[in-house]
Amino acid sequence: MAERAEVLQEVEGLRARLETKGDYSLGAGDPMIYQWELNLALLERAQQHLAEIEAALEQLEMGIYGRCERCGKPIEPERLAVLSHTTVCSQCAQRRR
């Protein structure tokens, strides 16, 4: 899965940038600190995204990817196209709300 490699690269890149924090002997409120915190937030989001992809890959390996985990019916292709990591069909998603 190309997307997994992409996100992995993003996580690595952000980690590398976060490691440079020690070089900044700057006070709070400094734009560099703000940038660092922004990177940290981005890293957390990328890691969460990665976890979702890993979960989807696991399901793929088990042969249940594209099937609703609630009713077991195939998830609509157009839904998967928009929400590639969804685990429920649109009907079950609506019922959940």
Ligand SMILES: [Zn+2]
């Ligand atoms: Zn369903």
